[in-house]
Amino acid sequence: MRPLYADLHVHSDDTVGTNDTLYNLSYGRDVAGLDVLGYTANDFNITEQRWDQAVKLIHELNEPGRFVCYPGTEWCGNSCAGGVPATAVFGSRGGLTGVVAEAFDRASVGKALRARRTFATTGERSFASLRQGKHFMGEVFTADANAPLDYRLLGEAGWEQVDLFDGDQLIWSRNLHQELGFCAQRIRLRLGGARIKDRYRGAYWTGEIRITGAVINGFRALGLDHPEQTVWRKDATVLAFRTDTNGDTDSIEIDLSQLAGATLQIHSRIDNYVKVGDPSEPQPCVHAPTVVMELSGDELLAQSQVVEELPGAELKLSLERMTAAPLPRELQGRIELARLGLDPGREHPLFICARQRDQSRVWTSALFLTL
Template identity: 25%
Template sequence: MTAHQANDFQIKPAFWKKLNHLTETLNEPGVFTVLPGYEWSGNTAVGGDHNVFFRKEGARIYRCSHALVAEHDDLDTDAHTLTDLYNRLHDEPVDSVMYAHVGGRYANIHFDHDPRLEAAVEVHSAWGSFEWILTDGFPMRRRVGVVANSDGHKGRPGASYPGASFFGAYGGLTCFLMKENTRDAVFEAIRRRHTYGTSGPRVAIDIKAELTAGGTLFHRNPIAEPDCATEKVFVCTMGDIVQITDKKVKVSVSVDAPVGIESIELRRGTSTVALWRGYEDKNLGNRLRLMWSGAEYRGRGRNTRWQGRILINGGCIERFSPVNRLNPEQTLEQVGSKSVIFNTITTGNRMGCDIWLEEESSEVEVTTNHGALSLTLKEMDGKPVIMSAGGLERKLIAQRLPAGGLATSAHFQKEIEIEEDGDTPVWLCVNLEDGNQAWTSPIYLFQK
């Protein structure tokens, strides 16, 4: 499934007509789904960037402005705020859905929200990784799905490297859980929040909650559509909104990845209630993983620069390997037998390196422009050492790993307590050995 999402204030009438012709021509039901649509590019103060998708061609385009459009005969169709856009789309005969998008003008989820239209938030793209756009909504009972997109501005969906531009991450992918590859199925998957996103790799993820006493599953968000269809269920999956009476539920997780799985975080809201690793402390080897991540803030120019040196005292580097290094012109390299230097950026995503040490008793000194760490490998167990660095979730994490490759499959279960009031969002963050990540849409469980 793909779509072209041009900034609305640049789309001239002739180009909008051409886009509609292309999507209609290229869409092949059952094989390749192409959706017509555009990016509504209002400033953050009036709602921020949102992706608009139409079920079929022929819809009007409702721009935030005509800033770079010379033709002004349809100025009266502009939607200057997100609220205006919602109203326009409700009046539009062609069905539509929306994503809250984090680009240069990040989506402002506090400005307005219409669950009938906006069913998903974007947690990753070439702009970086943004868990906050999901978790900021939990206190407000925003029941949205998770998606990841490219937005690399290079016309390479599914292969969107950042290159030498201001982008700092590889473009993401979304998995839609559906029985057929059609526009109708895509729309239903989005509206049911049956999606998960990755920072690039194709990972198979399944999460289910078993409900002993059963529950009422809502096909739409009942806060916005109280008369929506419902059904009685005893098992639910990612994206489902289910009212239950159980105080606890058993959650089953299954992940199959094309690379090793570093860890899986089973989360309840913003808390990690179970951390899966495919190894025990006795399996730890001479590999030290150092990963830095985070951003400066939410808006444009959020890139964080990480500069520094890793120095090995009392030993040498046996082997060195960068992790998730995407910009070749940025320095991340071994210098001699005892040191590594780096000058890189992150934009919410994570990157770093693996160092195999000849002597586990060696002291490792990590010096960065955001702080420093000093540690000895033999004194580390499987628990990460974390240096918080301010900003927006900026951190440096040191972790001891087995010397060899990690397991590529994971299966586990965990019992989770359900809040008495409000929602209990249950979701996954999968951390892969190559530095990539994946996130599932939450299961939204509630008692009342």
């Protein structure tokens, strides 16, 4: 079996998208380098003529071994009442579906999707798998309590965090910065989450990092999506930042002369997306208009991480220590199932979520196991 990378939600000007169908499908194949693409016409404004033309084109472009393409529709609710208003603002860049298929053709990809032999990324060609013995992610089975779970990760930026979830509960973690040893001079600020779980969910951050008692030797930002998200040096002791997060995470890495004896101050305003009114006038987030964090370098040396949880959808600010060692691009390991304390007699949907240094993430499908 091999991993294929798919975008299963693609529009065109047949309905509410931009560019014609041939352009978008060709772009997906030839520019984005997708293996699999799903054309999803909106149900409320596709015409029979355009649908027939699109299906004919999709069949012509489908080429086993090179490009698998499916016709489909997006059920928007409007045709049967319900639904939500459309929006042109979705926030972060689009993700990808990873499909572990037996062959590179429609039938095999469809079989893998129905079997949940899949993983998800935040847009990168990273890879993740989870299994117990012969049972692969996506399967429903009765588990051997004495057999471990095996995971494997492949990426580009270096893996820094691996989390195992049982549904929505975090039950096991691995921090590669801690394993490789924290550096006494390197820290980072991570900003992430969203204000709400809906469209127009973005949290718009504008703030400063003030560091005294140490020299800022250098800094860099990771996870930013476009040029308007940026970090700059305001003066010798202050870094300023402007970014927005829509469920994703951005980070600012800082190299200091020393952490001991330093004072760290972070102050940020958090604004809403301006849907109504003057977009040049910020609209503060009602539940968390500002966030302030102040601590000493010695406190961070002792704690390694300080997190400020904010009202919202995983909205948080975190100041963390880092390692100076290279993070692994390939990572695999075992998790002892017997040590997880899972309740017997009920199903546990266990899945991995892992993060790279550039704040990209990957999720496996779940193992639906019962002890």
